[in-house]
Amino acid sequence: MNTATIDARHLLCPLPVIRTQDAVADCRPGDHLQVVCTDPGVVHDIPAWCRVHGHEVYAIERSDNEIMIGIQVGEAD
Amino acid sequence: MTEQRKAVALISGGLDSFLAARTVMDQGVHVEGINFYTGFCVEGHTHAIREKDRARPKRNNALWVAEQLGIRLHIVDIIEEYMDVVINPQHGYGTHLNPCLDCKVFMVNKAREWIVEHDFDFIITGEVVGQRPMSQRKHTMTMVARDSGAGDRLVRPLCAQNLPPTLPEQKGWLERDRMYGFSGRSRRPQMALAAKYGFEDYAQPAGGCCFLTDRQYSIKLEDLWKTRGRREYDLDDIMLLKVGRHLRPRADLKLIVGREEGENRFLEGYRRRFVHMLPASHVGPLVLLDGNTDTNAIELAARLTARFSKGRDAGQVTVEINDRDGNSRMLAVRPMPADEIPADWYL
Numbered sequence: 001m002n003t004a005t006i007d008a009r010h011l012l013c014p015l016p017v018i019r020t021q022d023a024v025a026d027c028r029p030g031d032h033l034q035v036v037c038t039d040p041g042v043v044h045d046i047p048a049w050c051r052v053h054g055h056e057v058y059a060i061e062r063s064d065n066e067i068m069i070g071i072q073v074g075e076a077d
Numbered sequence: 078m079t080e081q082r083k084a085v086a087l088i089s090g091g092l093d094s095f096l097a098a099r100t101v102m103d104q105g106v107h108v109e110g111i112n113f114y115t116g117f118c119v120e121g122h123t124h125a126i127r128e129k130d131r132a133r134p135k136r137n138n139a140l141w142v143a144e145q146l147g148i149r150l151h152i153v154d155i156i157e158e159y160m161d162v163v164i165n166p167q168h169g170y171g172t173h174l175n176p177c178l179d180c181k182v183f184m185v186n187k188a189r190e191w192i193v194e195h196d197f198d199f200i201i202t203g204e205v206v207g208q209r210p211m212s213q214r215k216h217t218m219t220m221v222a223r224d225s226g227a228g229d230r231l232v233r234p235l236c237a238q239n240l241p242p243t244l245p246e247q248k249g250w251l252e253r254d255r256m257y258g259f260s261g262r263s264r265r266p267q268m269a270l271a272a273k274y275g276f277e278d279y280a281q282p283a284g285g286c287c288f289l290t291d292r293q294y295s296i297k298l299e300d301l302w303k304t305r306g307r308r309e310y311d312l313d314d315i316m317l318l319k320v321g322r323h324l325r326p327r328a329d330l331k332l333i334v335g336r337e338e339g340e341n342r343f344l345e346g347y348r349r350r351f352v353h354m355l356p357a358s359h360v361g362p363l364v365l366l367d368g369n370t371d372t373n374a375i376e377l378a379a380r381l382t383a384r385f386s387k388g389r390d391a392g393q394v395t396v397e398i399n400d401r402d403g404n405s406r407m408l409a410v411r412p413m414p415a416d417e418i419p420a421d422w423y424l
């Protein structure tokens with residue numbers, strides 16, 4: 001299992017979702033992806049994108065003005 | 078066994094794209110959604126920026142529609158390629174700077190490339206004949222199919238019965254009778270169909286799907302092109318046009334004034350790119366200066382900054398002025414009285 005981090009700070013939705021989507025395309029099932037963002041909209045949009053594509057959000061952590069969303073990549077079909 | 082047919086649906090996040098995709102899904106076709114991000118989409122941004130909008134539940138409507146349909150949604154960044162559509166539309170603009178016809182051709186063409194790459198069979202859109210003045214007349218719909226290269230692989234399920242049979246109909250992948258013959262501006266048939274599916278709470282954009290249909294936004298974009306002497310933009314330019322109050326007190330100077338905390342925070346992200354100021358003696362907005370920043374311009378901008386601060390009625394307001402390298406200095410000015418600001422300074 002690999003873990004990758006994506007810097008999506010200062011990007012506004014849907015760009016963080018698009019960056020996540022591009023990164024997931026290079027992952028294997030079970031890999032972890034950590035997306036670091038500043039737009040509060042990501043707490044809705046990234047989990048929604050994960051739900052429709054079958055990936056699991058295992059963490060949403062907020063610190064000063066930053067949000068980290070942890071994703072476990074699902075099975076490709 | 079018959080082969081599972083696959084279609085990609087252009088999902089804007091509105092009702093029509095939901096219904097179009099759903100109509101095709103009901104006929105046993107595997108459908109996935111595609112959504113194009115041009116940078117002008119109404120989605121998200123201003124809601125994310127403005128404090129007063131934060132309380133409202135914020136969602137990406139295209140993702141929400143995909144979830145209601147239970148389909149995948151691919152969001153595609155077309156910011157760079159789309160610039161040519163906005164700057165040089167072959168078929169001109171709609172009421173404002175919306176190049177709807179060229180935009181449709183461009184997006185359907187992108188979807189066509191996508192289906193080739195992903196081995197899908199056809200494309201679905203939620204267009205309805207006669208619904209919009211420019212881009213959804215019958216002959217323009219034929220033109221979009223032709224010029225995008227999608228041809229008879231482009232299906233509009235909501236008005237399919239008014240259009241020539243498409244390839245999926247000819248091949249028997251779709252039954253024409255199980256699609257619709259909607260036309261004109263009335264939304265009633267779509268609303269009735271939505272009720273049948275129990276689909277509620279959908280987004281209803283007033284003018285269209287993007288900021289280019291907005292009069293005020295188009296004025297600001299025209300102004301940007303005119304003062305630069307070139308019709309061009311980058312993503313930051315078009316983001317900034319969505320934020321704050323824009324004033325042009327001189328041909329060579331524009332001010333972007335944050336209207337509240339959320340906007341000030343967003344504008345702060347641009348402090349290395351613009352000379353900017355904010356009141357030091359009173360509470361007030363962050364202001365970016367775009368253009369000439371000679372002594373007169375700085376003083377004029379400082380007086381306007383003071384005008385939009387809590388010290389607007391004070392005799393004097395101290396304004397902090399910051400250059401692009403992070404050096405700052407103070408300037409004490411008299412706030413500009415409201416009646417000295419001509420209405421045509423506001424963009």
Ligand code: SF4
Binds near residue numbers: 175176180284285
């Ligand atoms: S409203 Fe905007 S996104 Fe929609 S078709 Fe017109 S130009 Fe394209």
